[in-house]
Amino acid sequence: MTQQQTTGGDVRLTGISKTYGSFTAVHPLDLTVPRGSFFALLGASGCGKTTTLRMIAGLEEATTGTVSLGGRDITALPPHRRPVNTVFQSYALFPHLDVTENVAFGLRRRGVTPVKKRVAEMLDLVQLGDFARRRPHQLSGGQQQRVAVARALINHPQVLLLDEPLGALDLSLRRRMQLELKRIQTEVGITFVHVTHDQEEAMTMADTVAVMNGGRVEQLGAPADLYENPRTTFVANFLGTSNLIEAEIVSAGTDVVVSAGGGTLRLPAGRCPAPTPPGGRLLVGIRPEKISLDPAADADPDDGRNRVTGRITEAGFLGASTQYLVESPAGKALQVYEQNTGHRRSLAPGSEVVLRWDPAHTFALDAAQDMEAGVQSVQDTP
Amino acid sequence: MTRLLHALRRRLVVIAGLLTLAYLVLPNAVVMVFSFNRPNGRFNYTWQRFSLDAWKDPCGVADLCGSLSLSLRIAALATLGATVLGTMIAFALVRYRFRARGAVNSLIFLPMAMPEVVMAASLLTLFLNMGAELGFRTVLIAHIMFCLSFVVTAVKARVMSMDPRLEEAARDLYAGPAQTFLRVTLPIAAPGIAAGALLAFALSFDDFIITNFNAGSTVTFPMFVWGSAQRGTPVQINVIGTAMFAVAVAVVVVGQLVADRRKSRAEK
Numbered sequence: 310m311t312q313q314q315t316t317g318g319d320v321r322l323t324g325i326s327k328t329y330g331s332f333t334a335v336h337p338l339d340l341t342v343p344r345g346s347f348f349a350l351l352g353a354s355g356c357g358k359t360t361t362l363r364m365i366a367g368l369e370e371a372t373t374g375t376v377s378l379g380g381r382d383i384t385a386l387p388p389h390r391r392p393v394n395t396v397f398q399s400y401a402l403f404p405h406l407d408v409t410e411n412v413a414f415g416l417r418r419r420g421v422t423p424v425k426k427r428v429a430e431m432l433d434l435v436q437l438g439d440f441a442r443r444r445p446h447q448l449s450g451g452q453q454q455r456v457a458v459a460r461a462l463i464n465h466p467q468v469l470l471l472d473e474p475l476g477a478l479d480l481s482l483r484r485r486m487q488l489e490l491k492r493i494q495t496e497v498g499i500t501f502v503h504v505t506h507d508q509e510e511a512m513t514m515a516d517t518v519a520v521m522n523g524g525r526v527e528q529l530g531a532p533a534d535l536y537e538n539p540r541t542t543f544v545a546n547f548l549g550t551s552n553l554i555e556a557e558i559v560s561a562g563t564d565v566v567v568s569a570g571g572g573t574l575r576l577p578a579g580r581c582p583a584p585t586p587p588g589g590r591l592l593v594g595i596r597p598e599k600i601s602l603d604p605a606a607d608a609d610p611d612d613g614r615n616r617v618t619g620r621i622t623e624a625g626f627l628g629a630s631t632q633y634l635v636e637s638p639a640g641k642a643l644q645v646y647e648q649n650t651g652h653r654r655s656l657a658p659g660s661e662v663v664l665r666w667d668p669a670h671t672f673a674l675d676a677a678q679d680m681e682a683g684v685q686s687v688q689d690t691p
Numbered sequence: 692m693t694r695l696l697h698a699l700r701r702r703l704v705v706i707a708g709l710l711t712l713a714y715l716v717l718p719n720a721v722v723m724v725f726s727f728n729r730p731n732g733r734f735n736y737t738w739q740r741f742s743l744d745a746w747k748d749p750c751g752v753a754d755l756c757g758s759l760s761l762s763l764r765i766a767a768l769a770t771l772g773a774t775v776l777g778t779m780i781a782f783a784l785v786r787y788r789f790r791a792r793g794a795v796n797s798l799i800f801l802p803m804a805m806p807e808v809v810m811a812a813s814l815l816t817l818f819l820n821m822g823a824e825l826g827f828r829t830v831l832i833a834h835i836m837f838c839l840s841f842v843v844t845a846v847k848a849r850v851m852s853m854d855p856r857l858e859e860a861a862r863d864l865y866a867g868p869a870q871t872f873l874r875v876t877l878p879i880a881a882p883g884i885a886a887g888a889l890l891a892f893a894l895s896f897d898d899f900i901i902t903n904f905n906a907g908s909t910v911t912f913p914m915f916v917w918g919s920a921q922r923g924t925p926v927q928i929n930v931i932g933t934a935m936f937a938v939a940v941a942v943v944v945v946g947q948l949v950a951d952r953r954k955s956r957a958e959k
Contacts, residue, residue: 368859388862389871395863401856405878414874415864460864 319344320365320468320500325374327360334360336524337373342468342502342517344379347494349503349515353547353685357524358504359398362470365502367391378467389418394461395470399477400453402445408432408456409441415464431463434493451482458490462497469494471503475510487513508548512536520544522683536596538580542674545594547683552600552643554593555676561585564668567593570638574615576671590676597644599670602633605661614665619643621660631655635664719936726929733923745926749934752925755915759931762896762912765827769834769895774888776835777842778880784843785850800844802837810837811904818905825907833905834895841894842887849883 320342327335335357342348350358363369365376367388375384383391394415403411412428421427432438435455445453454474461469474490475483491514494501505511511518512532519529520543528535528544539545542553556567556574564575565585574593581591595615605618619637626649633645633656645664649655656662699706725735729742750756783789784796802810814836818829857879861871877884899913906914916928 366863368863387867388859389865389867393863395860397856397860399856401854401860403857403860403875403879405881414861414866418865418870418874464864 319379320502321377322361322365323375323377325361325364325371325376327357327364327369328372333524335364338526340519340526340529342500344500345498346516347491347501347503347514349505349511349518350521351505351508351511351518351547352521353506353683356521358521359472361521362395362472362502362504365468366393366395366470368395392467393470394464394466394468395472396454396457396461396474398473400445400457400474402453402456402460404445407442407444408437408448411445411456412460412463414460419464427463431459434462435459450478451486454478454486458493462493462499465497466499468500468502471501473504473506475505475507483510490514512548520547522547538672539594540582540674541682542592542678542680543683545672545674545683546681547685550597550644551594552597552640553674553680554595554639554643555680556591556593556673558585558587558589558591560587565591565673567591567673569593570617570640572617572639574617574639574671575668576615576673577669580671581673582675592674592676592678592680594672594674595666595670597632598646600643600645600664600666602635602645602647602656603663603665604656605663612665613668615668615671617643617664619662619664621656621658621662624656624658626655633662635662637664722929722932723936726926726933728926728929730926735924735926735929745930749927749930752919752927754910755925755927755931758910758912758915761827761909765831765834765911766892766896768831769838770888770891772831772835773838773842773891773895774884777839777887777891778846778884780839781843781846781850781883782880785847799840802840803844807837807900811901814901815904825905826909829905829907830902830909830911833901834898837898837901838891838894841890842884845887845890846880846883849880849886853879 320340322338322340324337324339325335326333326337338361340361350361352358360369364371367383367386367390371384375382377383378392403414406414409428409432412431413424416422416424416427429438429441432441435458437452437455437459440448440452445456448456454477457474471490475486478486487510490501503511503515515532517529518532518535520527520535522543527541528539530538535544536548539548539551542551545551545553554569554574556569559566559568559573561578561581563578565578565581566573566575568574576593578585585591617637617639619635619639621633622636622642623634625632629649631647631649633647635643635645637643643664647655725738726745727741727743728735729739729744730737731739745751780795780799784792784799811833814829814833815825818825823829853876857875858871861875862868866874897913899917902911903914903917910918912931916924919925919928
């Protein structure tokens, strides 16, 4: 037991894939989850993230490739022999057992003692000591969720797998449980692999996020890195919001100059996908909160920042900030988020405005991609 | 008058419920009352006077207790056989995709749909053609056969509503295939299996038609009652009937009490 606690290892997936008949759920995939980290698999439903998780748990057999844990190949092991535990979507608590017996289930199967003392300690950790004799259906959603976490964690797995564990909770409870899970992970130091479709959840909780799309990992990195330096349109759109502008390269030096919508924009050469020959095409991207907005009349002349003029078509007041939609030659619906600092009155739809941003905040993507990839429409949100 | 009508209307559901209940319970009440009768002559059809004679000597009629114990043994074995087989069939039908699954799924209802007398006659033909000796064994085989479809139906409904993730969770928590089945699958399916078993017991215990065709010289309790009704009905039949009714009610009441206690303890 103590040995397991101290010798957790990296999860390493090598060339792992899953096909059902002619449908490929996960394309051959290499992934290493460092020991002790909080790792998130992020993607829309059907992107293969849950299948990947289930292959680590052993609940799904990999079509090709191997799963190893701390250097040991566990591909051929059935789920009950893997030192891995899962918190299931909608929890899968045993309805015929009370909270204590649910939590004790793994200990009893392995003959670990003392069961009662360990269960009591675990229930205290998740603050459910008073509910030990309840049945799952007598608990609220948040309580059930904590039982599910306790039932998995009590076994001190080398890796804890979480399959959309917060999906069934309401928003405020979900926020609280995010912090709670993060606290528990820091406290126990176990590797967490977390599957979610909620990009905010992934960014708040995880050290490393792998963005999955169509059975492939699109990009992997720290949340801030993914947000600032998306490498595909899918990542740029799925993680937060991006303004993508089609542009043609004019010249390339330390700064790349592009023309878009009748004007020119600049960005550092380091933020372009190589190579950048003049005449080549790019998608230039800028996050909505990086843009500053001024009425066209007040705008200073050229100050070295990228500059686009347009007209506000929509303004949405959100309390702390206002979201604007701006129509311009560079893009039909550029989004701008402005903090309501009160330094000037908010702008009304119809106003002529100048959008400006630092060239260093500009990123560029390969133009041969679908600009709309990863944009979340109303139907996508579960 | 209008007031009375109004009060009546408000209690209409209760009144209708009570009347229906009386309709259901009345025959049992009559059986119970007549178990304390001392009839003049051989037929226990008119009330004469109160007596405990039959209760003091329930086996006082020749062959009655023999037929009763035979029926209980057949019912117990038929329930066991039908429950084990039916549970396995139900799991197979819900969990696995195999050839002719659809056909099995509908054929399993055939014994329920077919008129019992037709089935009884065809079974007899089958047994005679096979050269089987009619008796305990042929009755048992017949009972398991017609109880099967009821068990399958009851268990299938339960298994279908079971979340397959519960078994995955068990496997994930170090339970091997056997442990998963014993600790999770079986307890969760248990209410369905119990319902199926109870149904099988009741059906087997009081079956007359199929049994009568296939029993040879063996006499089960329903056959005994039928036979004696031709030449007089001993009060002991009412005693046995009342006792069975009491046992059934007791089982239901105890079950309810246990469930209530478990619930209130959990909420403390």
